[in-house]
Amino acid sequence: MSVKTLKINGIDVAVEAGTSILHAAQETGIRIPTLCHLEGVSDVSACRLCLVEIKGSDRLFPSCITEVSEGMEVFTHTEQLQENRKMLVELLFAEGNHVCAVCVANGNCELQDVAIEVGMDHTRFNYQFPQRDVDLSHPQFGIDHNRCILCTRCVRVCAEIEGAHVWDVAFRGENAKIISGLNQPWGDVEACTSCGKCVEACPTGTIFRKGSTTGEKERDRTKVEFLSLAREKHQWTR
Amino acid sequence: MGINASKYWTLPLKGINLGVQNTGLIEVPMGTTIRQIVEQMGGGASNQGKIKAVQTGGPSGGCIPENAFDTAIDYDSLKALGTMMGSGGMIVIDEETNMVDMARFYMEFCRDETCGKCVPCRTGTVQLYQILNKIINGEATQADLTKLKQLSYLVKATSLCGLGQGAPNPILSTLRYFEDEYLSLLK
Ligand code: SF4
Ligand code: SF4
Ligand code: SF4
Ligand code: FES
Numbered sequence: 001m002s003v004k005t006l007k008i009n010g011i012d013v014a015v016e017a018g019t020s021i022l023h024a025a026q027e028t029g030i031r032i033p034t035l036c037h038l039e040g041v042s043d044v045s046a047c048r049l050c051l052v053e054i055k056g057s058d059r060l061f062p063s064c065i066t067e068v069s070e071g072m073e074v075f076t077h078t079e080q081l082q083e084n085r086k087m088l089v090e091l092l093f094a095e096g097n098h099v100c101a102v103c104v105a106n107g108n109c110e111l112q113d114v115a116i117e118v119g120m121d122h123t124r125f126n127y128q129f130p131q132r133d134v135d136l137s138h139p140q141f142g143i144d145h146n147r148c149i150l151c152t153r154c155v156r157v158c159a160e161i162e163g164a165h166v167w168d169v170a171f172r173g174e175n176a177k178i179i180s181g182l183n184q185p186w187g188d189v190e191a192c193t194s195c196g197k198c199v200e201a202c203p204t205g206t207i208f209r210k211g212s213t214t215g216e217k218e219r220d221r222t223k224v225e226f227l228s229l230a231r232e233k234h235q236w237t238r
Numbered sequence: 239m240g241i242n243a244s245k246y247w248t249l250p251l252k253g254i255n256l257g258v259q260n261t262g263l264i265e266v267p268m269g270t271t272i273r274q275i276v277e278q279m280g281g282g283a284s285n286q287g288k289i290k291a292v293q294t295g296g297p298s299g300g301c302i303p304e305n306a307f308d309t310a311i312d313y314d315s316l317k318a319l320g321t322m323m324g325s326g327g328m329i330v331i332d333e334e335t336n337m338v339d340m341a342r343f344y345m346e347f348c349r350d351e352t353c354g355k356c357v358p359c360r361t362g363t364v365q366l367y368q369i370l371n372k373i374i375n376g377e378a379t380q381a382d383l384t385k386l387k388q389l390s391y392l393v394k395a396t397s398l399c400g401l402g403q404g405a406p407n408p409i410l411s412t413l414r415y416f417e418d419e420y421l422s423l424l425k
Contacts, residue, residue, distance in 0.1 A: 046356045048396045060395055087392050091361040124385055125365050150354065169354070174364050176354030 006072040013068075021063035021074055022050055032076050033085055033114050035149065035203055037064040040229045041156040047149075049085050049114065052076045060084075082118060089115050090123035095174075097129060097146035104217040105205030111149060128174070135180070137187030140194055140210055143178070147206040150176055154198035154207055164191045167198065178206075258330045259284040266311075273307040276330055287332040291415070295324025297344040298404025300411025301337065320411045324404075337416040338423060341408045342370040348405035359402030362393035366406065373423050383420060387413065 002017040008028050015024045020043075025032050035047040043064045051060040055073035063076070075081070092111065100106045132145035152169060155178065159165040166189050170179045181189035199207050200219070208217050258280030266275060272292060276282065283289045291301045300321030302309070309315050316322050331340065349363040369386045372378040390406035390413075397403045413420060 044355070045398060048357055048398065051396055084392055084396055087388065088357050088396065091357060091365065094365070095361045125361075125389075126368055128364065149357075150360070171354070173349065173352040173354045173360055176360065 004068045004070050004072075006068050006070070006074065008074045009076055015068055017068070019068050021052060021061070021066050021068055021072075024068050025063065025074070025076055030076055031117075032063050033117055034064060035110060035114060036151040036153065038153045038157065038201055039225050041153070041160045041201075044152055044156070047088070047151060049088055051081065051084065053078055053081065085114075085118040086120050087124075089118055089120045090125055092149050093120075094123045094125040094127050095130070096148060097132065099146075102214055103147060103205040104208040104212050104214065105147070105219075106215040108215065108217055108219050109205060110203035110219075130174070132177075135186050136210070137185035138192070138194075138210075139187065141186070141196070141199055141207060142210050143180075143186060143207050145177060145206065147204045148178055149204055149206075150178065151203060152178075153201040153203060154178065157197045157201040162193060162195050162197050164193055164195075166192045258282065258289070268312045269310045271308050271310050272302060272328075275311075275328065276307065280330060283332055287334065289330055290333050290335075291331045291337070293321075293329040293331060293340070293408070294327065295322040295407075296327050297347045298322070298400065298407050299324045299327075300407045301331070301340075301415060303415040320414055321407070336374075337412040337419045338370060338374055341412045342367065342374060344408040345370055345405065348401065352401060352405075356396075356398035356402065358393045359397040359399075359405065362389055362397075362402070363405055365389060366393065366409065370409070373420060376423060376425055378424055380424060383424065 003014050004017050004019075005012065005014045006024065007013065008025050008030060011028055013024055013028050015027060022032055022034065022037065032052065033049045035049055036044055037050065045062040045065045048062065050063045052063045053075040054061055055075070089111070093115070098111070100109070100112065103109070106112075134142065134144045134146070136142045150169065155167040155169065158167050166180050166186070168179055169176055170183055171177050180186040181191065186192065199209055205217055258276060260279065260281040264275070264279055266279070276289060276292065289304060291303050293299060293301045294316060300319070302319050302321060306319055309319065313323055345363060345367045349367045352359045352363050354360040366386065366389055369378065369382055369389070372382055373386070386409065390409045393402055394406045394410070397405070
């Protein structure tokens with residue numbers, strides 16, 4: 001095992017080669033905000049919250065997909081980075097229809113958590129109030145697109161872990177939308193095994209268990225991690 | 239015979255509103271000045287108009303004001319002026335054109351072309367377009383202009399690919415050379 005040594009926020013760190021900056025920071029006890037990253041599935045570097053500065057470059061680097069290298073000096077929480085993160089979260093709140101008071105994920109939502117973490121208390125941007133629908137055709141689950149931040153965690157967990165590939169992204173730009181099957185009602189998609197992994201993976205209240213009401217969507221991190229890492233770690237019980 | 243791209247620049251020359259007299263595809267050696275292209279090859283302003291700027295590099299490029307027309311064109315000199323060679327296009331802009339309107343035109347293009355994968359480009363281009371609209375409609379204040387600058391920086395610095403990284407360039411470069419046109423539209 002080859003080891004790389006680097007500095008994160010001035011702290012000396014030694015980690016295995018190939019480790020992402022995000023994981024190296026975690027090992028150092030530094031939490032970098034993320035939304036699209038999910039342990040156990042591939043990274044897409046889409047939310048841009050995890051961007052960090054690296055000495056010697058005027059570009060910013062997504063820490064979820066950037067590997068450490070020898071002698072690297074990383075800064076994770078400069079004033080500018082914090083301001084960027086705040087603006088990104090503000091943009092997300094302005095883009096969808098987030099009415100936390102009536103949301104299944106209220107109090108248990110990663111978008112809320114990140115907003116609190118970056119100190120966002122209002123959005124300076126225009127609320128878009130997009131027209132989005134709710135699909136309740138699946139017997140056990142529902143999806144409310146009003147709360148979707150297009151992180152594609154559902155897409156990846158379903159394709160890469162469950163192997164069902166029910167979800168995809170359709171359309172582009174502001175009209176981009178998560179679709180099930182060939183843009184069919186979720187309940188009509190025979191590939192869905194009703195495993196519930198997408199419910200666990202979704203950081204917001206978009207995908208939920210039917211019958212849960214305001215604030216009832218519980219998020220058990222260990223469960224998601226078990227679902228996504230069990231195969232790698234040979235933890236399946238049968 | 240191949241053309242050495244580092245020595246020659248083939249460009250489509252166009253004009254907004256009236257722009258220049260001669261438009262079309264021309265090929266010039268690197269080092270030609272913008273003035274030579276606009277006044278000699280383009281034939282200068284059509285219809286008594288006065289030329290105030292050129293836009294190079296397409297929707298991700300930027301504008302060059304008339305007082306910098308004696309710059310000899312190459313990759314570095316354009317970069318120093320805050321624009322780029324990009325697609326190689328040159329659009330000649332006369333005084334009839336409002337620069338804020340031009341920035342809005344390009345932002346509309348980027349808003350429609352963004353794929354939607356990353357947050358700053360997907361949502362930022364929509365918001366930038368709306369702020370520009372507000373300015374043009376005479377409904378914006380100094381606070382909106384500040385927001386426009388902050389968001390332009392964010393989209394440029396944090397977007398995943400070249401489309402988002404370049405999308406705010408027309409705003410940033412028109413702000414750099416023609417901020418007065420923005421200010422005169424504020425209420
Ligand atoms: S997903 Fe629900 S709880 Fe989370 S921010 Fe949106 S509305 Fe609020
Ligand atoms: S329940 Fe399982 S199979 Fe069905 S869409 Fe979600 S992750 Fe895919
Ligand atoms: S449904 Fe949930 S997991 Fe899927 S893209 Fe939307 S917010 Fe992300
Ligand atoms: S976690 Fe790295 S870009 Fe989203």
